[in-house]
Amino acid sequence: MKIEDEIQSSKFHNERHKATINVVFTSNWITDILENRAVKHKITLQQYNILRILRGQYPSPATNCLLKERMLDKTPDVSRIVDRLVSKGLVSKKTSSIDRRAVDVLITQKGLDTLTDLDERMLMMDVLEGNITEAECRILNNLLDKLRGHVSTGVNN
Template sequence: MILENEIGILSFRNEWQKASMSILYTYGFLSNSYESFFRKHGLTTQQYNALRILRDQYPKPVSTSFLREKMLDKMSDASRLVSRLGGKGLVKVTQNAHDKRLVNIVISEEGRKIINDIDKNLHQLDALVQGISEEEAVQLVDLLYKVRQSLRNVNESISSAESIDA
């Protein structure tokens, strides 16, 4: 009854609906906390995520498609994100020598400096979920992996059914 009271629903169809709603509700809290944390550093969560990926690849340049593939939010507009980071001087963007339609993206010295400063405070984000034990965190990660696998399987079957109908 706790979730029902928190979000104002009298009852759920079943425990799967309740689990889905609980994940979405919790995501809102977690997402808002992350955005607030990164805003203090002049970034969005997506911008930090992109810089983290670029730092891990440094000094190797990456494409916008590589960046999009590795982003936590698959719906983010990688081109616009890179443009904003470039405007802040946090990345360097050059045209790909082999394919003029592509760009090469590398984190700048300023971008590395900001992300290294942020790293010193990441423990604040860890604290967001320290209401559960480390063992429970491991279990949660495993359960969420199963949820993602279920989502992939359902989405694949929907896609294949749609292509058959077309």
């Protein structure tokens, strides 16, 4: 559906204004889909993101600082999110043996199992494959990278 139909307005200053509205609307649309999928496993999208980062580090632990750096949604509440994941048994934490001021966070088997259950749904293949081709995804990725100031240097980037 066109952005004009989604927001029931066709009043844009120019194509750049329309593109900005479209990117924000689409981002929120994707976030809503992902949040609804995560909540079925009793976690938030931010908690999913931390679990995903921890799985990438596994079997090594991560610090809250590393988690904050890698989060898609830059939130200052990493400690609170980790504490909630600990209470759900999805991660464990302990004082770092290297730096006593730091806390090591490690994903548990339950956390790994939760991610395995969520993986396919969170990739949104059901939405993407029905609406956009692989070649269009590549173009979209290049355009979004360019929007954020990174210029692609090759056709297959």
